[in-house]
Amino acid sequence: MGVYINGVGQSWIPYGGVHTQLGALPMLLHDHPQRVALIGLGSGDTLHAMLARRETQEAWCAEIVTAQVQTLKEIAKEPGMAAVDDLLKESRSRIYGGDGRMMLLRDKTGFDVIEADALRPTSAHSGTLYSQEYFELLKSRLKPGGMAVTWLPTPRVAETMARVFPHLSVFGGMIGIGTVEPLRVDSARLQARLNDTGILAHYQKAGIDLHALLEPVIGPSARVQSIGPDFDRTLLKSINTDLFPRDEMMLPGLWTEALD
Secondary structure, three states: OEEEEOOEEEEEOOOOOHHHHHHHHHHHHOOOOOEEEEEOOOOOHHHHHOOOOOOOOEEEEEEOOOOHHHHHHHHOOOOOOHHHHHHHHOOOEEEEEOOHHHHHHHOOOOEEEEEEOOOOOOOOOHHHHOOHHHHHHHHHOEEEEEEEEEEOOOHHHHHHHHHHOOEEEEEOOOEEEEEOOOOOOOHHHHHHHHOOHHHHHHHHOOOOOHHHHHHHHHOOOOOEEEEOOOOOHHHOOOOOOOOOOOOHHHHHHOOOHHHO
16 A cells, blocks of 8 residues: 555555665664654654664654644554554654654754655655755754664765764665764674564564565675765765755756756
């Protein structure tokens, strides 16, 4: 089942895929993701994936299309939609009807993980979730050891993120995790979480094979790229800003080489 908003495909049900990968990966990498935030509810896929850890006490989610919550309530009544129903009954979720950047601006506590649900850069106003100013906002709202996470639909988004964060790790060429401190992956702890019965049960109930899901991003043959503070940021010439969202609304096809 596809989920459409204003006629544009956003995600799908049942869960499993890039939206689930985006939600699951940082939550398994972080040692103590107690308070997390997500911009975009959509089908609920990414939010559901972010709630697998027992340590997570609060999961804030902003959805600018406020009617989406009611839509999910109707979907949850259908057969085979137990994961959607569980998500809506989740007491740790705090779903905020409104703009995601405003939700973060108003927050004074900070988050361990902040991310946006995968949004096509061709969508109207998508530039506000891929800009330098957006990533600077995320960095300012991270707790020590926190992670800012995004889908990387274009190389320019990765370069914009690298402009802001001292450390950027790219998993599978598609998921970027920006941090202030170096991202240190403890393989033993990660493996323990991947085999944790409670975590596995959370995904299995939604029909998701967690190991198969994450194989492309953290499996033995997965590509993980990292850059640190020593990287020369002056080499990053082509970035997205709020006033000049180069990737938005199919604009890349209109730019001339002179603009880059």
